[in-house]
Amino acid sequence: MTDSTKRIVLAADIGGTSIRAAVLSVSDSTVSILDSIKFKTKPERGFYSAMDELALNIIDIAKRQQVNLKTTPLGVASAGPISIYEGIYDMSPNLPNWDGFGVSQYLQTKIGSPTVTAHDGAMAVLAESRIGTHKDKLNIIYLTVSTGIGAGLMTNGKLVVGHNSGAGEAGHIIINRGGRSCENGCKGCLEGSSSGSAIADIAQKKLQYAPNSILRKVDRLITAADVVTAAKRNDPLATEIISDVVNNLSSGLASLLALFDPEALILGGGVIEGLAPWWTELLQKTKETALPRYKDSLPIYQTSLSGNAPLIGAAIFANDYK
Numbered sequence: 510m511t512d513s514t515k516r517i518v519l520a521a522d523i524g525g526t527s528i529r530a531a532v533l534s535v536s537d538s539t540v541s542i543l544d545s546i547k548f549k550t551k552p553e554r555g556f557y558s559a560m561d562e563l564a565l566n567i568i569d570i571a572k573r574q575q576v577n578l579k580t581t582p583l584g585v586a587s588a589g590p591i592s593i594y595e596g597i598y599d600m601s602p603n604l605p606n607w608d609g610f611g612v613s614q615y616l617q618t619k620i621g622s623p624t625v626t627a628h629d630g631a632m633a634v635l636a637e638s639r640i641g642t643h644k645d646k647l648n649i650i651y652l653t654v655s656t657g658i659g660a661g662l663m664t665n666g667k668l669v670v671g672h673n674s675g676a677g678e679a680g681h682i683i684i685n686r687g688g689r690s691c692e693n694g695c696k697g698c699l700e701g702s703s704s705g706s707a708i709a710d711i712a713q714k715k716l717q718y719a720p721n722s723i724l725r726k727v728d729r730l731i732t733a734a735d736v737v738t739a740a741k742r743n744d745p746l747a748t749e750i751i752s753d754v755v756n757n758l759s760s761g762l763a764s765l766l767a768l769f770d771p772e773a774l775i776l777g778g779g780v781i782e783g784l785a786p787w788w789t790e791l792l793q794k795t796k797e798t799a800l801p802r803y804k805d806s807l808p809i810y811q812t813s814l815s816g817n818a819p820l821i822g823a824a825i826f827a828n829d830y831k
């Protein structure tokens with residue numbers, strides 16, 4: 510395929526908070542999003558309800574862009590753990606009760622497009638390796654810190670998938686044995702202390718001991734974004750929570766550097782965007798924690814693909830395989 514050969518591809522990105530469907534134009538070196546729709550996941554309503562809404566949105570957007578569903582491949586990136594190709598959930602902490610359901614077969618039957626699904630972290634690293642700032646590098650990690658935490662791993666130019674498609678579940682590396690657990694119950698994991706859902710829950714629980722916190726003015730369940738906003742305004746409770754997150758994330762980053770020796774460890778996701786004012790502090794703490802070789806400089810960067818990396822990766826994946 511020459512660069513001038515562009516192909517229209519459908520893609521979706523299923524997260525714990527929202528789902529996005531898009532029509533993209535894909536070539537060897539460029540991917541552009543032509544049209545997209547976003548809606549709330551509301552995972553508690555169950556797999557079928559969420560997938561039916563996704564299917565309707567894909568059909569809508571395909572109609573809008575005059576895309577032939579039968580002949581256009583669909584790539585899906587999803588929060589995991591999830592199997593590659595079929596997209597069967599394996600106790601995903603942020604999509605509870607979706608266990609055992611398969612995305613590819615359901616959507617393919619529903620809308621007719623040849624469908625492949627994979628972990629959103631894996632799709633994000635695929636996007637970075639093809640069109641991101643670090644596309645010439647062979648050893649890349651993409652760590653997403655949003656509702657949950659996950660990673661995509663590429664070593665020697667190849668995606669690392671693992672025996673159960675479970676490689677890259679970096680949210681569940683233990684950084685504080687016995688500490689707060691994620692929804693899967695692994696005590697002291699990175700996701701249990703530093704994900705968007707953890708930040709929100711920790712703040713909600715600590716609020717009763719902080720009568721003067723500005724977070725008390727929030728008249729609904731607190732979100733991670735509320736905590737970040739309050740920390741920017743020097744609210745003591747929010748500042749303490751964000752400081753813990755920065756410490757814990759730096760432990761996770763140091764561990765990933767030691768394990769993979771990447772050329773680039775790329776960070777993305779809503780929590781990373783929110784932590785922009787703490788970026789220098791995050792790097793400094795990581796330098797203090799990591800192997801001596803990282804004392805002066807770290808191969809850690811923010812994504813150049815904003816929140817689009819999993820969606821773009823899913824489109825590339827579908828274009829490669831279908």
Ligand SMILES: [Zn+2]
Pocket residue numbers: 680681690691692693694695698699700701
């Ligand atoms: Zn965990």
